[in-house]
Amino acid sequence: MDNPIHLVIFILDNHRFALPLSSVERVIRLVEITPLPKAPEIVIGIVNMQGRVIPVVNIRKRFRLPEREIELTDHVIILQAKKNTLGAVVDTVSGVFEYPEHKIINTENIFPGIEYIDGVVKLEDGLILIHNIDRFLSLKEERMLNGAIKKI
Numbered sequence: 001m002d003n004p005i006h007l008v009i010f011i012l013d014n015h016r017f018a019l020p021l022s023s024v025e026r027v028i029r030l031v032e033i034t035p036l037p038k039a040p041e042i043v044i045g046i047v048n049m050q051g052r053v054i055p056v057v058n059i060r061k062r063f064r065l066p067e068r069e070i071e072l073t074d075h076v077i078i079l080q081a082k083k084n085t086l087g088a089v090v091d092t093v094s095g096v097f098e099y100p101e102h103k104i105i106n107t108e109n110i111f112p113g114i115e116y117i118d119g120v121v122k123l124e125d126g127l128i129l130i131h132n133i134d135r136f137l138s139l140k141e142e143r144m145l146n147g148a149i150k151k152i
Contacts, residue, residue, distance in 0.1 A: 002100040007121070007130060009094040010077060013065050016094070018121065018130045025078040025085065027093050030070065039148040040141040046149075047076065047087055053152060054078060055145055056087035062116070062136065081133045083142065104130065 006021035033045040033056050044056045056076060060067060076087045104119040116135045121128040137145065 002102050004098045005101055005104060006096055006098050007128075008077070008096055009128060010075075010090040011092045011094060012060060012063065012090055013068075015063075015065070016126065016128045017063070017090075018097075018128045019077070019079065019133060020118075020130070021096055023079050023081065023133045025080050028076050028078065030072060030074045030076060030089070033070070033089075036148050036152075038144070038151070040137070040144040042137070042141060043145055043148075044070075044089065046152075049078065049087075052085070053149065054085050054087045055149065056089060057136070059088045059090070059136075079133045081136065083134075084137070084145070086133065086136070 007018040008021055008024045008027075009016055009018050011017075028049070031047050031049075033047055035045045036043055036055065039045075039055065042057050042061055044058050047054050047056055070089055074089050074091060075093050076089055077093065079086045079088060099121055104121055107117045107119055116132050117129050118132045119130040121130065
């Protein structure tokens with residue numbers, strides 16, 4: 001019997017991506033993002049969410065998608081990684097979907113060496129890449145981010 005995998009599906013430029021539901025704390029509407037000096041290039045800035053300072057990353061840059069201005073209709077996915085809580089700006093969130101484990105293709109079979117992608121869901125109308133937020137930031141980016149946050 002297959003274990004179902006629960007994924008949060010989000011959209012960037014009409015492309016679908018996914019994160020394991022277990023790594024998603026919540027989804028919020030776009031709020032003001034304050035620039036964070038000396039943060040890694042991938043960090044847009046920080047947000048204050050109920051008294052918590054949360055760094056927001058530019059996942060477009062990591063996914064090698066064209067840059068665009070952040071829009072008021074965008075959403076921020078608050079993610080809980082092993083070491084950090086991060087926010088990620090996305091165009092929209094489609095929802096939470098369940099896929100049987102056997103329907104998810106291991107990335108080592110098709111993308112050897114890509115660290116932050118855990119799997120691929122193959123659908124009739126395309127693919128969905130499943131990202132691993134624990135490996136999203138490099139060690140260098142994580143250190144820079146932690147140093148920048150400590151100076152707040």
